[in-house]
Amino acid sequence: MLQVKTLKQLFQRHRRPGNLFFATTFLILSIALLIKVPDQTVWQKGTKWFSQPALWPIISILGMTIFATLNWTSAIVSKKIEGRWQEIGFWLRAFEYVGWFMLYVISVPFVGYLPSTIIFAFLLAVRAGYRSRKMLISSVVIAILIVVLFKSFLQVKVPGGQIYELLPDAIRSFMLTYL
Secondary structure, eight states: OOOOOOHHHHHOOOOOTTHHHHHHHHHHHHHHHHHHHHHHOOOOTTSOGGGOTTHHHHHHHHHHHHHHHHHHHHHHHSOOOSOHHHHHHHHHTTHHHHHHHHHHHHHHHHHOHHHHHHHHHHHHHHHTTOOSHHHHHHHHHHHHHHHHIIIIISOOOOOOOGGGGGSOHHHHHHHHHHO
């Protein structure tokens, strides 16, 4: 037996709280990227179409826009589920850790890599709910190991902190080189 569905039935699905917000945000982002394609990519004359530098960015952004439009359409025609704002609030809580990371990055040139890493590892352990002495000491030890690994073994160049300028010459040189 042939079953015919309307367009609304075809796109209707069971959605989760916050899906409409996510679909709308993603659609706006994909349209913004699509608008910026001519400014950000190059279509070179005299080059075969499949060798163009702009080809794959255009294909990927077009695909993203098409699927974002389909997702948004299905979110519009699906039944509304309560709890959208609670779900969005749950997503936004992740940005707290972006703030922690930005504070860490800003503090390194002033305080130094070792002290900043120790302080933020300790504070994030407390923030994550670890209160036992063992866990707090572990966070400090792991921070020290990370600094030694990155600065000494991998020789990653991290700017020294301004606070190191207050140290005696020999200690300052050691701190700038290894910690």
